[in-house]
Amino acid sequence: MRVMGVDPGLTRCGLSLVESGAGRAVTALDVDVVRTPADMDLAQRLLLIAESAEYWLDTHRPTVVAVERVFSQNNVRTAMGTAQAGGVIALAAARRGIPVAFHTPSEVKAAVTGNGTADKAQVTAMVTRILGMQQAPRPADAADALALAICHCWRAPMMARMAAAEAQAAAAKAAYEKKLKQQRAAVRAAARTGAQPR
Known part of the structure; x- marks a missing residue:
């Protein structure tokens, strides 16, 4: 699976490409801001952001795009810009038939560091270690984009199993009903005819 990770933002928008291997093995293929x-x-x-994302989508041909979901921010203006940047990238992916997954910052932090409240330095350190990089990716937006891709690589199989289990449970419930x-x-x-029900 080739995952394009997106840390959306107007001033700096992180883009990454990570490929998953056996187990939890992941390899960084590209990263940019x-x-x-x-x-x-x-x-x-x-x-500008849309054109850069479209170039990445057409050049790297990811299997899926993982975008950070805007959860909550104190600065409404920043949150709006982040959401708009993420939206144009999600639209570009959808136009190419590439599925888009959204992950909250706490989901990404928990997947990469084991702590949903980890700070940027911890996320960067773990991304560097997980990907076996010689140097930490800079700026933090690059590390965050890589973290999003890693998060999706590790969460997607679990999410697929959960979806399959939910579908199986729904089918069993429908059959029972x-x-x-x-x-x-x-x-x-039987009550109408007076016969014994079978």
């Missing part, structure tokens, strides 16, 4: 100037028109900033309905119908029919 797209920067847009704060004094540029919003629409133009989003266009159908059987119950048939039994009730048989009892009602």
Whole structure:
């Protein structure tokens, strides 16, 4: 599985590509940070981010795109910019038929460090160690994009198993309810005719 990790942001947008191997083995294939100037028109900033993401999608052809979900931030303006940047990338992936998964910051931190409240330094240190990198990825947005891709590589199999189990449980429930309905119908029919229900 080739996962494109996205740490969305208007000023700095982290992009990464990670490939999963056997077990929990993951390999970093590429990482970059797209920067847009704060004094540029919003629409133009989003266009620059979208064009960079589209280039990545067409060049690297990921299996899935993992984007950080905007959970909560004190600065509403920053949260809006983050959501808009993530949205244009999700749209670019959807247009190419590439599935998009969203992970909250705490899910990413928990997957990579084992602690959902880890700070950026801890995330960067663990990403560097997990990927066997000689140097820590800089800036933090690059490390965060790699962490998102790693998180998805490790969480996706579990999420798929959970979805399969939920589907199996739903099918079993539907079969049980159908059987119950048939039994009730048989009892009602037997009561009308005076026969013993089978």
